[in-house]
């Protein structure tokens with residue numbers, strides 16, 4: 001049931017504060033200030049290496065999680081696209097943990113990679129939305145994301161729930177290893193708990209995003225750029241846009257533009273900059289200025305209050321910490337894609353050539 005919404009995708013975007021709160025409710029004990037995971041048949045304090053494997057949007061969740069796990073828990077993390085993983089004859093580390101991220105729990109490539117890692121003796125975790133799925137059955141430990149059924153083919157709420165669970169996992173790994181103390185853990189739990197309220201705040205920008213989407217929906221190509229943990233959000237934005245609006249889009253690390261893609265820029269190419277005011281802000285901003293100097297139409301999503309000369313549009317985001325920021329910036333890129341698709345009149349919930357669950361390799 002779509003309720004008052006025009007599409008399931010729109011409903012699922014607006015449901016995010018609720019379902020992310022639900023997901024976090026299963027993993028956090030706010031009173032104790034701790035993260036609680038299901039029992040694991042291996043020691044969380046002694047994981048030499050983590051491999052994250054997934055496809056599509058779930059793969060971008062893995063890319064974000066790499067920043068959290070490496071920075072908080074100081075465990076080396078590899079991230080792989082499932083369809084590439086086993087063909088490159090990966091070198092496994094003994095005692096390593098392989099985490100498979102999949103909304104459906106049935107994606108053929110991800111499942112095949114899971115079986116490959118399992119046969120090699122890795123510990124297997126499945127982060128899925130469907131608790132009865134094949135991946136959940138074959139894993140040593142299941143981390144459900146509790147997003148509820150996702151009907152729109154384009155993944156939205158499953159993505160932010162995956163991120164919420166992965167952020168919780170990163171905190172748990174860090175505390176198990178002694179990289180953070182109990183005060184720090186409680187601080188992160190508090191930050192995580194506050195995410196749904198901030199998400200609701202971001203959703204209030206609905207109309208502004210609709211306006212921006214209208215003005216870029218005639219473009220043939222759109223670039224999304226970001227740095228650090230927001231670089232995967234740029235890639236997710238590009239994926240969302242191309243799959244439902246059929247506008248060609250690419251996500252790029254902002255610093256990489258000058259090594260090629262800047263040649264594409266002219267007054268017809270909108271560039272969406274994901275640019276929170278963090279330690280990388282000045283660098284991202286200077287990359288965006290290079291685009292404006294070449295007549296690129298820059299739209300910046302940022303918590304920075306400063307009005308930037310020559311920018312086509314700026315969207316004011318709430319300020320957020322290391323665990324919340326990427327989750328919050330997922331929302332405006334989803335809404336931008338959604339409204340661009342509505343503007344173009346595409347079949348938003350059932351985009352052409354795509355299936356909700358890809359069960360062929």
Ligand code: F6R
Nearest residue numbers: 056057058102103104107154155
């Ligand atoms: C994009 C999208 C796909 C899926 C991918 C993996 O919006 O929905 O890219 O993310 O097919 O699916 P799961 O997560 O079910 O393995």
